[in-house]
Amino acid sequence: MTIPAIALRGLCVLPKMVVHFDVSRKKSIMALEKAMVKDQKIFLVAQKSVQEEDPDEEDLYSMGTVGTIKQIMKLPGGLVRVVAEGLLRARLCSLEDEDGYLQAEIEPCPTEPLEGADDATREAMCRILREHVEAYALANPSLSRDVAAAILETGTLEELLDEISINIPFSLENKQQLVETTSLAERYVLIEKILGTEVEVCRIKQEFQEKVKERIDQNQKEYILREQMKLIREELGEDTIQADAARFEEELAGLKADKAVKEKIEKEIGRYRTMPMGSQEAYVSRNYIEQLLELPWNKMSRDNKDLAKAEAVLEEDHYGLEKVKERIMEFLAVRALTGKGESPIVCLVGPPGTGKTSIAKSIARALNKKYVRICLGGVRDEAEIRGHRRTYIGAMPGRIAAALKQAGTSNPLMLLDEVDKLGSDYKGDPSAALLEILDSAQNDKFRDHFIELPLDLSHVLFIATANTTDTIPRPLLDRMEIIEVSSYTENEKYHIAEKYLVVKQRKKNGLTEEQFAVSEKALRKIIHSYTREAGVRELERKIGQLCRKAARELLTGKKKQVRITEGNLEKYLGRELWRTEKAASEDAVGIVRGLAWTSVGGDTLEVEVNLMPGSGKLQLTGQMGDVMKESAETALSYVRSVSPDFQVDSAVYEKNDIHVHIPEGAVPKDGPSAGVTMATAIMSAVTGKKVKADLAMTGEVTLRGRVLPIGGLKEKLLAAKMADIHTVLVPVPNEPNVMELSREIVSGMDIKYVGTMDEVLKEALI
Known part of the structure; x- marks a missing residue:
């Protein structure tokens, strides 16, 4: 016979075997096409080497199988999937490359029957084969029960031999031997030999596994895996714990640290060496050693001592902020003279957007220090600052130790941002943990719960920022040097x-x-x-x-x-968003302009007072806070006490209600600085005397008429200047604050200092 041929790689087809395989070589695809055009018969022969791309007759086995093509399906990428069924064995006589495909001349080799065997012999041979199949199925779980049952139910010897050859996963060499064996008797001997060998191999493998299991505790899976990993590493010469310990010792040799610190790390490395691989304790110990080795114990960067250069950097980055720049230059001067100098703990306090955080970056650049920022806003857990104890799962160092590690030096500039927004709950008070850190007398031996060794923070330049000092705990505030970063003009x-x-x-x-x-x-x-x-x-x-x-x-x-x-x-x-309320053009009764401090700067507030027939009630509107309501009641009590001096009948207070109102009622207002304003407005209303329009005032009043000092004076004077007010009444104790202000703010304003309400009324009332 001369029919198209396909060379198979890693596959051997037996008679009665239905097989599917993918074809990608052009010669094989053309051979398929030729076979489909004729009678769908094709010669399937295995290659000796799977790497051979263009095989010739010498590269193929001498025996193959003639098959019938059942189905062809084209796949993406030029692949063709073929389903074929083996028909009969055939010997390859010659092979030619004809018109781009392989044409094989073959000689069919029918099966030689079993001669001289009676029915009893055949039955004995079948039983022997079935016993081998059962033994193979027991020893090799990869052969499914259904397949084994189907083989065992086969009737004749010929069919049984075919079923075993087709369904049991023999190696490619064994299957090729079965293809080349045409004698039924020889095929029986070969299959029996192969099955016997496979069963013996499975038995030896099982015995080996049982011996291994005897050496290992069967109830500890984790221990088994550890032992296997340990054995593998020992064979390869790669013991992770010993390798890690050796690496840690190398790093320890080059670490700049005190003797006590090195001894502690060395002791911990020794403990780590003896720990079992994969245990939780080994993981914790390894993490602890790594953290200790990464900390910059005695590693310090060289600070910039050039005062002129530092001043130039500060001036280049920021306009104004004279007090901050002056304090940093003082620190540099002391450091240059003494060679060391204690790092100050500065707290920049001011409204949002005034450059507190950015000035810290500039200071770090001017001093040539590493810069690290720790945001404390919303921190509630004390462990965030001091770290967790190592006994807890997921323990890690606190933010201070982590910041030191990040900086890589023991003398960085550390910015504690939003220190006024620290929280506290049942887990502890973070502000209390900061007390040791921000105390220059004791922060040279700060102990982090995770590190367990004293950290020297005396070389760290701490700069804290806050919007207000009201929410900072007093003990913490006492440890910091407060520098006001006030509003900008x-x-x-x-x-x-x-x-x-x-x-x-x-x-x-x-x-x-x-x-x-x-x-x-x-x-x-x-x-x-x-x-x-x-x-x-x-x-x-x-x-x-x-x-x-x-x-x-x-x-x-x-x-x-x-x-x-x-x-x-x-x-x-778009249109203008803000219009400043200018000073009134005419003097009026019961209307006084006050000055207020807000979180976004200063503002002016008009206090209006009206008298109306009633029963002597005091009505307060304008969303005032508790402090301002008390100021209004105090102001009324003062006015009533001095009414005889202004010829005001006391019956006025019994027959009239007094209504004090501050416009912009939707804006909450509170603070001890509106007492003199409300007292002046009430006195103007009850006496009928007008108040000067081009005048504003600030200060708190007592029951006896003393004027008390207030805060936020710079913002308040700026608000008065924007409103074109030229006369401002300021408490006498605030005179030093006015002297510190720049000429730009006070120029064009007549600032008068008042100590009592008599002086206020003399200046305000016409």
Whole structure:
């Protein structure tokens, strides 16, 4: 016979065997096509080597199987899936490459019958084979019960031999031997030999496994796995714990630390060596050693001692903030003289957006220190600061130790951000944990619960930030040097915007100086009419908004250059958001202008008082807090006590109700600084005397008419200046605060110091 042929890689087909395989070689695909055109017969022969891509006659076995193609299915990637059934054995006589496919000349080899065997012999042979199959099925679980049952139920010897050859997973060499064996008697001997060998191999394998199991405790799976891993590592010469311990000892040799610290680490490494591989204790010990080795015990960076360079860096990064810069320069001067000098613990207190966090970065750059920031806002757990004890699952060092590790030196600048927003709950009080850290007398031996060794924090330059000191615990506040970072004046905001914010936002939005510019008047109008804040955060957002709108105009091709002026500002930012309430143009009865401090700067408040027929009640409106309500009652008591001096009949208070109102009722107002304002307004209402319109005042009043000092004076005077008020009454004890203010704030204002209500009324009433 001459029929198309396919060379199979790693596959051998037997007669009566249905097999599916994938074909990708062009010669094989063409052979399939030729076979389908004729009678669907094809010669399937195995390759001797699976790596051979273009086999010839010498690369193929001499015996193969003639098969019938049952189904062909084309798959993506040029593959063809074939389902074929083996028909009969055939010997390969010759092989030719004809028209791009293999054409084989074959000689069919029918099975030689079993001669001279009676029925009893055949039955004996079948039983022997069935016993071998049963033994094989028991020893080899990979042969399913259904397949084994189907083989055992086969009737004749010929069928049984075929079923065993087809269904039992023999090796490729064994199957090729079965293809090449045409004699039924020889095939029986071969199958019996193969089955016997397989059963023996399975038995030996099982005995070996049982011997291994005898050496290992069967009830401990984890121990088995550990032992196996240990044996493998011993064979490979890679014991992880010993390798890690050796690495730790190398790192310890190069560690800059005190003798006590090195002895502790060395002792811990010795304990780690003796621990079993994979245990939880070994993991904890390894983590602890790594943390100790990563800490910068005696490793310090070299600080910048050049005062001129440090001052230049501070001036370059920030406008104003004179007190902060002065304190840092003092620290540098002491460090230069003494060679050491204690690092100060500074707390910058001021409204949001005034540059507290960014000044810390500039200080780090000026001193050439590593900078690390710890945000304390919302921290409630004491372990966040001091660390967890190592006995707990998931224990880790506290934020201070972690920050030291991050910095890589023992003398970084450590910023404790939002120290006024620390919380506390049943887990502890984090502010109490900070007491040791922020005390220069004892922080040289700070103990973290996880590290368990004293950490020297005396070289760390701590800078804390807070919006207010009211919520900082007194003992913690006592350990820090408070520096007020107060609100910026409009002129200061203009210089900050011109030097820093415009440049920063221009770069951030991909604009050049030629493409985008803002005029001086436009900047001043943004500050005055579009923002109301103590800092410059909202101002930066507005400048960013201008940059984004300019970028859009430039990209759409409408303009090649965008210049923001006072005239076109409304086009980009919309209508003005804030209008400052100016001083009243006419003097009035019962209306007095007060000054107030808010979280976003200063503001002016008009206090209005009306008398109306009633029964002597005091009515307070304008969403006042408890302190301000008490101030109003105190002011009324004072006014009633001095009424005879102003010829006011006491019956006025019995026949009239007094209503004190502060406009903008939706805004909460509280604080001890409106007493003199309300007392003056009540006195004006009951006497009928007018109050000067171009005058504002601040201060608290006592029952006897003394004027008490107040805080936030800079913000209050700025608010008065913005409202075009030229005369301001300030308590006498606040005179030193006024002296510290820059001329820019107090210029153009007549500040009068008052010590009693008599002086206030003399200045205010007409």
